[in-house]
Amino acid sequence: MVRFLKRLFRGSEAAQDPSTPEEMRAAFQSRYHHFKLLLNANSKALELMSDMEEALRGARPFGMSFVKASSTAVSVNVFRMIRNLQALAPGAYEELSDRFKEIEARIRSALESGKLPVSDRLILPLREIDKEMSDQVGSKMANLGEIRNRLGLPVPNGFIISSSAYHRFMEHNDLQAEIDRRLQTSDVEQVDQMYALSASIQQLIIRAAVPEDLEKAILEAYRELESEEASPGVRVSLRSSALGEDMAGTSFAGQYRSELNVSPENLLDAYKEIVASKYSLQAMTYRLNRGIRDEDIAMCVGCMVMVRAAAGGVLYSRNPLNIRDDTVVLNSVWGLAKSVVDGSVASDLFVVSRRRPLVILRKEVPVKDRKLVGDPEEGVRREDLTEEEAGRPSITEDQALRLAEIGLKLEDDYGVPLDIEWAVDGGGTIYVLQCRPLQQVEAAARKTGRAQEAGTGPEPPILEGGITASPGVGAGPVFVVEKNADVLRFPDGAVLVTAQSLPRWAALLNRSAAVVTEQGSLTGHLANVAREFGVPALFAVPGALSALKNGDVVTIDADACRVYPGRLTALVEQSEARKNLMEGSPVHNLLREVVQHIVPLNLIDPDAPTFRPRRCRTLHDITRFVHEKSVHEMFHFGKEFRFSEHSTKQLVCDVPMQWWVVNLDDGFKREVKEKFVHIDDIASVPMLALWEGIRAVPWEGPPPVDAKGFMAVMFQATANPHLDPAMRSQYAQRNYFMISRNFCTLQSRFGFHFSTVETLVSERALENYISFQFKGGAADFQRRQRRVLLVSEILEECGFRVQIKEDAVFSRLEGYDEPYMKERLRILGYLIIHTRQLDMIMSDPASAQKYRAKIQRDLAGLREASPGA
Numbered sequence: 001m002v003r004f005l006k007r008l009f010r011g012s013e014a015a016q017d018p019s020t021p022e023e024m025r026a027a028f029q030s031r032y033h034h035f036k037l038l039l040n041a042n043s044k045a046l047e048l049m050s051d052m053e054e055a056l057r058g059a060r061p062f063g064m065s066f067v068k069a070s071s072t073a074v075s076v077n078v079f080r081m082i083r084n085l086q087a088l089a090p091g092a093y094e095e096l097s098d099r100f101k102e103i104e105a106r107i108r109s110a111l112e113s114g115k116l117p118v119s120d121r122l123i124l125p126l127r128e129i130d131k132e133m134s135d136q137v138g139s140k141m142a143n144l145g146e147i148r149n150r151l152g153l154p155v156p157n158g159f160i161i162s163s164s165a166y167h168r169f170m171e172h173n174d175l176q177a178e179i180d181r182r183l184q185t186s187d188v189e190q191v192d193q194m195y196a197l198s199a200s201i202q203q204l205i206i207r208a209a210v211p212e213d214l215e216k217a218i219l220e221a222y223r224e225l226e227s228e229e230a231s232p233g234v235r236v237s238l239r240s241s242a243l244g245e246d247m248a249g250t251s252f253a254g255q256y257r258s259e260l261n262v263s264p265e266n267l268l269d270a271y272k273e274i275v276a277s278k279y280s281l282q283a284m285t286y287r288l289n290r291g292i293r294d295e296d297i298a299m300c301v302g303c304m305v306m307v308r309a310a311a312g313g314v315l316y317s318r319n320p321l322n323i324r325d326d327t328v329v330l331n332s333v334w335g336l337a338k339s340v341v342d343g344s345v346a347s348d349l350f351v352v353s354r355r356r357p358l359v360i361l362r363k364e365v366p367v368k369d370r371k372l373v374g375d376p377e378e379g380v381r382r383e384d385l386t387e388e389e390a391g392r393p394s395i396t397e398d399q400a401l402r403l404a405e406i407g408l409k410l411e412d413d414y415g416v417p418l419d420i421e422w423a424v425d426g427g428g429t430i431y432v433l434q435c436r437p438l439q440q441v442e443a444a445a446r447k448t449g450r451a452q453e454a455g456t457g458p459e460p461p462i463l464e465g466g467i468t469a470s471p472g473v474g475a476g477p478v479f480v481v482e483k484n485a486d487v488l489r490f491p492d493g494a495v496l497v498t499a500q501s502l503p504r505w506a507a508l509l510n511r512s513a514a515v516v517t518e519q520g521s522l523t524g525h526l527a528n529v530a531r532e533f534g535v536p537a538l539f540a541v542p543g544a545l546s547a548l549k550n551g552d553v554v555t556i557d558a559d560a561c562r563v564y565p566g567r568l569t570a571l572v573e574q575s576e577a578r579k580n581l582m583e584g585s586p587v588h589n590l591l592r593e594v595v596q597h598i599v600p601l602n603l604i605d606p607d608a609p610t611f612r613p614r615r616c617r618t619l620h621d622i623t624r625f626v627h628e629k630s631v632h633e634m635f636h637f638g639k640e641f642r643f644s645e646h647s648t649k650q651l652v653c654d655v656p657m658q659w660w661v662v663n664l665d666d667g668f669k670r671e672v673k674e675k676f677v678h679i680d681d682i683a684s685v686p687m688l689a690l691w692e693g694i695r696a697v698p699w700e701g702p703p704p705v706d707a708k709g710f711m712a713v714m715f716q717a718t719a720n721p722h723l724d725p726a727m728r729s730q731y732a733q734r735n736y737f738m739i740s741r742n743f744c745t746l747q748s749r750f751g752f753h754f755s756t757v758e759t760l761v762s763e764r765a766l767e768n769y770i771s772f773q774f775k776g777g778a779a780d781f782q783r784r785q786r787r788v789l790l791v792s793e794i795l796e797e798c799g800f801r802v803q804i805k806e807d808a809v810f811s812r813l814e815g816y817d818e819p820y821m822k823e824r825l826r827i828l829g830y831l832i833i834h835t836r837q838l839d840m841i842m843s844d845p846a847s848a849q850k851y852r853a854k855i856q857r858d859l860a861g862l863r864e865a866s867p868g869a
Helices: 002-010 021-057 064-088 094-113 131-149 163-172 175-184 191-206 212-229 264-279 281-290 397-414 442-450 485-489 503-511 525-533 569-574 586-595 619-640 685-696 707-719 781-797 818-834 845-865
Strands: 123-125 158-161 236-242 258-262 299-305 309-316 327-334 348-353 360-364 370-374 380-384 418-425 430-437 467-470 473-481 494-498 512-517 537-539 553-557 562-565 649-652 658-663 676-678 734-739 743-750 753-760 769-776 801-805 808-814
Touching (some): 021 064, 021 525, 021 619, 064 094, 064 586, 064 619, 094 586, 094 619, 123 212, 131 158, 131 163, 163 212, 163 299, 175 191, 191 264, 191 281, 212 264, 212 299, 258 264, 264 281, 264 299, 309 397, 327 370, 327 397, 360 397, 397 418, 397 430, 467 525, 473 512, 503 512, 503 525, 512 525, 512 553, 525 537, 553 569, 619 769, 685 734, 685 743, 685 753, 685 845, 753 818, 769 781, 769 818, 781 801, 781 818, 818 845
Parallel strands (some): 473 494, 494 512, 658 734
Antiparallel strands (some): 123 158, 158 299, 236 258, 309 327, 348 360, 370 380, 418 430, 467 537, 473 553, 553 562, 649 658, 734 743, 769 808
């Protein structure tokens, strides 16, 4: 027995194959590079899927270019994910490539079978335009054509210089190649370079010649307009209508140029000015920030008869600052509406009820000193108003009510709130000049909501904030989901409340009235599925778990980012399905068919036997599989290397264990040439968080054990060959960190206990993850399992996804922000130290409960002492 104990606590020196620091650093940097590329491609693919879903539901017209560009971009990013996963694990996932090719072939077949006739006409009359022609005329003019020709509302007569004309102009002057060269050789991060680049490209376009056939087509279309209007020399307005404005969530408001009151002599120059405005500084910056490719934008130009406006303005079919305000808002000025758009003149305000009969609820008429009018020669000019005009409303109350009727009619057809530019001529005719979905401000909506008078709206919300992951309103009893077992108890019609928007909760969406999470983004897997199912979802809501209790009935207003107590029936009934202007069109039907091969998510549970490459039926399935496996493959990094002493630095510390550190990249603050490294030299964010937890509560040593427990340990150690101390190496009592600034893997072994942590923690929440494995012990199986259950329960309470296999715990956490991840790492550091040898005293449930209570007290103190707590 004495000889056994000596061997047990001394260990033996087993040879290991050393890996040099250079080999480890090179391997880590390569793997980390592929991992980050994979995550970036995953983020882009999910964002594109979200855009495609939004296009299916939304009111913005789109064309084949959107369908093709979106499908191609998703495929490219999914392909990149597969390639980078294969680089992480060569030969392990070859079947994914075959599945990808099969799905891509189905998408390609759908696109080819759904090809629509493409016109090469340079000019298209407005009378021929409808919603399906945005590929040829841009979404702005497609909207106006639909309003004029299908709804019969007054829109100025005119024609559109098409996308084919744009390409003809660019090709004739070989402009695109030169523009591409200038874009590629400029540093778009530098404002001064962007400014110079913008000016040079715009001058390049303005100096270019309009090809003869295009010049002829434009002038012939203008002469036809003169004839139709019976007005020789009729002045026109030229408005940008770029392709790319139909992308979901991109307004491009004010990014491009308009030319007003243009004479026939300057028609071609005005056309070039608008084409050149594609490269204005603000437009280039907007595209750069939104990730929109230059080649996806073709500049169409609408040419319409200039309305001699007595008054003009902007109408919002709903309050842009309060999503629940049931009114129509109008701003108007004397003369052209441009003064409202650019804010250069004080404007009149009319607030009109939406309920019929319409009434004006509020009117404000400030003193207006100037108006913008068409110059008798050309262009526009400012004119001073007379004292009488300055104080008089620019439109009558009757005109305000007629405008409100037009706004409600258009909103009813579009199914969404609208932003409408309009003008009233001298005879009182109201013209629609532009119409697009209203961009409502979420933050301002919440602020305004708090200022509502008591009794005029819903009672005060329980929670405000977050992001709308899926629109709509839902109500039901709260059910907080924290672990897998909760899925079995989830009732139909409940509001799903959870910490994180994990894909596995998608299995509950068909039973959910709404979803609320504390973490998540609108591009995540769960958000995609929620939109697909039409379930209202509110993500990233601070304090949701503490504020919402099981069984409490609540109403989730995802549009306004609010959670109300009780069931607000009126609010639920207001949330009707949005109408879609594109519904039933060939382009819309084609997008719907293509989306079926891209967006639906079938692979939800990574632990299910069906979580296999061959079960991937959509590109979304592949992204889910690849994302899951990429973290798994990153976790294996630490297992593939063995260490020699010369490749590590020993950590100088007061913790009674040996700790060794391998610097993979930039984990040290300075170059450490000596044998020892101090904690002050460490720059690794996750290692420092783990170390805080390791040192937070001093370990009091092994718990006292009875003779029965001690003899059980001895018996297990002699009977189990895996615990033979002769098999242990010289590193048995050592603990190894491999680190970079944002990465850390810890392999910790104390006697027969093994803990492994691998984690990536940075400012980008999407990339962050923690993998933690816990195994071992020398007591009998029942005691080891009681300890495993204790650890797993604590981990689940902290948000980890946990799996138990015999006496081992495997857990994961991912997608949270940096402060949250650091707090969880501190908890893991504590657990690694304080769960050692607990299996020796886990003789009964009462003993387990005693130590559970101690651990919970320690963790509560750890949270209170945490930075930022």
